[in-house]
Amino acid sequence: MSETQLTANRDLSDRVSESEHPRSPVAQFGADRPLRLDAGIELSPFQIAYQTYGNLNKDRSNAVLICHALTGDQHAANVHPLTGKPGWWEIMIGPGQPIDTDRYFVICANVLGGCMGTTGPASINPKTGTSWGLEFPVITIRDMVRAQAMLIDHLGIDMLFAVAGGSMGGMQVLQWAATYPDRVFAALPVACATRHSAQNIAFHEVGRQAVMADPEWRHGRYQVEGTNPRRGLAVARMGAHITYLSDAALHRKFGRKFQDRTNPTFSFDADFEVESYLRHQGSSFVERFDANSYLYLTRAMDYFDLASDYDGVLASAFKGTKTRFCVTSFTSDWLFPTSESRDIVHALNAGGARVSFAEIVTDKGHDAFLLDEPEFHAIVRGFLQSAGAARGLAPSRD
């Protein structure tokens, strides 16, 4: 075995062990507490891996749940155990940050179907003793939220002060507000929609087909057969990554610049910087993510259509809600464009909800919600401070 192969296999075993025995606190739900899924199946037993930051106050009124996006995980504001990189939302969460851990008790859980310690297709199926693979039931955004609600119960919290998240995380925020209106004081859905568009389903299908076309995928049995569909998953990630950026951002970052060369090589080597960047995105992703998880989570997003649970009338999902909403979108986000956030706002207005809506000017595309966008951060901070005053939380020290 070559050295790179050895390293790759070690990474794989790290990742597999992380999905079963994560380096995070874990809440176990035994046979007495099954999770009833939209697919009509009861999942039991199952577990949720999560991280917390800050302290829960004695009224248990300062908890903020962070919902992560498709390829995120519970490591929002701590060093990632597999990659060694900072948490994906450290710019937002921390002492003195907009989601201020000196003030709020922040919880972030790996979603159901994920691969960082919460039960998903990479976990061991207790019936077979091997990983679930495609035997794992297809899950929905609502299933993820139901599981999170069980975690919140487990932590002894009745009402969350806030639920926040972008992209797939934003879908969970909307689902939380619709399913548990009395348990969400404030909601921050960022760069999301109440339903996945045809274009987004199409992109997801391309990603899934890339995974399934990899001969190492073995109909999802790669863990049992000792293979790993690295290439397929990397291609899926490369394609998806383009949709998280924008034409302007790609041009600003890479233009037509060559990678470590001055002339084209007249080959299919990664001549351009942008190619090399995407290849890197693909190969680093497969070190921390499970291919089947990718299939299940993209599917859950595709199935998301909040209005369909309310006879097609979105406003009914939020009728009479007391939750305060702050909806934000980004001008260059073409995956979840501002028009979709406006639909959320219209439905909330029609339902009589207290809603703020801001569109942030940026050329950074969908990923802008993860990046340094001072105006966005000021809005999150201001919204939470005002909601905190209404909730009777002590003000932040400025």
Add this chain to the structure above:
Amino acid sequence: MMLLHAKHDLTMADAARGQGDTRLDHLLVAEMVEPGSRVLDVGCGDGELLKLLEWRGVDGRGIELSREGVNECVAKGLAVIQGDADTDLIDYPDDAFDYVILSQTLQATRKPRVVLEHMLRIGRHAVVSFPNFGHWKIRLEIMFGGRMPVTDNLPDSWYETPNIHFCTIKDFRQLCHLVGAKMEKAVALNAWGSPLRLNAPWWFWNLFGEQAVFLLSRRP
């Protein structure tokens, strides 16, 4: 847009709270709103009036066209959305609010009549403040200057102003009549920002009022 600043020795309660530079027209609007009611401020700008209303215990929401204004409001913790009075009021259900306020914005809308009708549909009351184009200074400027007036309170040239539908107090009363609105209260302010005598006749207000604030309700 008009920016009348109240003096520090204002006797009104809000001025006493250290809001010494609160705009007088805002105070007048705020005084027309019952504390504890639900209010939509259409064209809420940087949220100054909404903030004043929230101090007075009002559950306030806002719509603002400019992105800068919206983002400033949201960062202040106000429930404000980006939107256009001309196109977005249609999305609000009937009777969603106790009051719908249009402060110094009527003259900048494309369809003032439609906007006013929506306000009276969405809210039980409407509060409208606007600059009076019948004020004697404006009449004099057109009469003797022969040009569109540029004053301290209306500082933009005709080709730059966002104000496309100026009206006089008399015009506005006629519009109220047209849309079936009942006038519950009206105040006109002179050039120094003081209210004109309440028992003054309408023609006097139309000539000496530099701006006006109306509290309207739907005719039953």
